[in-house]
Amino acid sequence: MEKRKWKNIFPRRKTDRLAVLFVMTELFVEVYFELFIILPQVYPTPSLAMYLHVCFGFYLLFNTLGNMILAIIVDSSTGAEILPAVLQPEWRYCPTCMQNSPPRAVHCFMCEKCVLKREHHCIFIGKCVGIRNHRYYMMTVFYLAVGSLYANFMNIDYALNLLGGFSLKTGLAMIAPILGWIFGVTESMSFFISFQCGTCILSCLMFFTLLVFHTWLIYRGQVTYEWRHGIKDYDVGWKQNFIQVFGKRWYLVWLFPTISSPLPCNGIKYMKKNDKIENVKDM
Ligand SMILES: [Zn+2]
Ligand SMILES: [Zn+2]
Numbered sequence: 001m002e003k004r005k006w007k008n009i010f011p012r013r014k015t016d017r018l019a020v021l022f023v024m025t026e027l028f029v030e031v032y033f034e035l036f037i038i039l040p041q042v043y044p045t046p047s048l049a050m051y052l053h054v055c056f057g058f059y060l061l062f063n064t065l066g067n068m069i070l071a072i073i074v075d076s077s078t079g080a081e082i083l084p085a086v087l088q089p090e091w092r093y094c095p096t097c098m099q100n101s102p103p104r105a106v107h108c109f110m111c112e113k114c115v116l117k118r119e120h121h122c123i124f125i126g127k128c129v130g131i132r133n134h135r136y137y138m139m140t141v142f143y144l145a146v147g148s149l150y151a152n153f154m155n156i157d158y159a160l161n162l163l164g165g166f167s168l169k170t171g172l173a174m175i176a177p178i179l180g181w182i183f184g185v186t187e188s189m190s191f192f193i194s195f196q197c198g199t200c201i202l203s204c205l206m207f208f209t210l211l212v213f214h215t216w217l218i219y220r221g222q223v224t225y226e227w228r229h230g231i232k233d234y235d236v237g238w239k240q241n242f243i244q245v246f247g248k249r250w251y252l253v254w255l256f257p258t259i260s261s262p263l264p265c266n267g268i269k270y271m272k273k274n275d276k277i278e279n280v281k282d283m
Contacts, residue, residue, distance in 0.1 A: 009073050011126020013110055019123040020072070026199065031061055033196045034151060041158050053154070060147045066257035067139040068125065076130025077113035078105055081268065102268045104234070106225065116267030119214075119223045131267040134245045135253055138214060142254065145207035151200040159197040218245050236271050244271075 011017045034057060043050035083099050084091075090103045097107065097114050106118040108128045117131040129137040217227055221235035221244070235241065242250050247261030265271065 008075060008079075011072075012112065013126070016110070016123050016126035020126045023068075023124050027061070027064065030151065030196060030200070031057070033193075034154060037193065038154050038158055042154065056150075060143055060150065063254075063257060064140060064143040064147055067136045067143060070257050071122075071125045071129070071133045071136035071140055072127065074133040074136060076115050076117070076128060076132045076134075076267070077111065078102075078116055078267075079113060081116075081266075083268075104223070104226075104270060105267070117223060117270075118225070131263065131265070135247060135261070136257065138211075138218070138245065139254060139257060141207055141211050141214065144203065145211050148200045148203040148207060152197075152204055155197045155200060159193060162193060218242060233272050234270055235273055236275070240271070 011020055035054070039050060039053060043053075078097070078099065078101060083101070085100070087093055087100050091100050092105075093099075094101045094105075094107050094114050096109075096112070099114070101107070101114045102116065104117045105114045107114045108118060108121050110121050111128050113128075115128040115130040117134070119129040119134055119137070121128045122137065125133075125137065125140070127133075217223065218241055219238050220227070220232070221241040222231065226232070226234070234244075236244070243264055246253050247263050249259065249261035252259050253261050
């Protein structure tokens with residue numbers, strides 16, 4: 001990865017920095033909660049099953065944090081690219097950056113940059129998801145979805161036992177712990193546990209929805225803007241569409257964030273629907 005200035009790595013806006021801080025803090029609170037509150041309840045004495053859960057939990061944490069950090073530090077802006085001075089077909093002039101930007105690049109007014117193949121601005125990584133960090137963003141969402149589902153399986157028995165069995169009231173206490181606390185369903189002591197379990201349930205729903213939606217977009221060879229505007233020019237078949245986002249070793253990237261998987265495209269020229277497959281190798 002090219003060297004970047006620290007100011008380019010950290011989120012620019014205060015709301016983005018707060019959102020990143022919230023996600024990171026909640027991630028570590030959740031690890032503490034599972035390790036020191038839930039796990040000793042499920043496995044009161046050290047056992048092989050307990051150690052396997054600890055190993056799997058840390059594998060999930062490593063992948064979540066690793067992908068999230070790479071999504072933050074890998075820059076998808078046009079900054080490092082040498083762009084032509086003459087406007088080319090399908091290119092646009094960006095008056096803010098004062099440069100010609102290639103197709104699929106969109107200016108982000110939060111990042112104050114043109115972003116190559118801009119997907120969207122994500123406040124939880126504090127920057128835009130674009131051509132180079134799309135893979136890491138998807139893997140962060142994938143591991144957050146799997147991690148929160150796993151945490152729900154670990155929590156459910158203990159939380160229901162603590163709140164006195166499953167009912168509308170306990171459902172309310174877990175999904176909206178503050179309401180549960182106000183209406184007296186949960187004691188102050190139980191509030192933290194209800195809050196953590198509730199966060200896991202909501203996170204699971206949110207991240208699986210995000211994962212399904214963005215996987216569907218990648219399958220169709222689109223970014224959100226193109227989906228909204230019915231642009232289907234870049235759909236080159238599901239497998240090539242996945243390679244455009246996850247790189248040539250697309251089937252391995254889920255294992256570790258550090259696995260190298262070069263992208264077939266530099267963000268300047270894209271393969272189009274009617275292009276022949278041989279042309280991709282030249283890009
Ligand atoms: Zn721009
Ligand atoms: Zn942005």
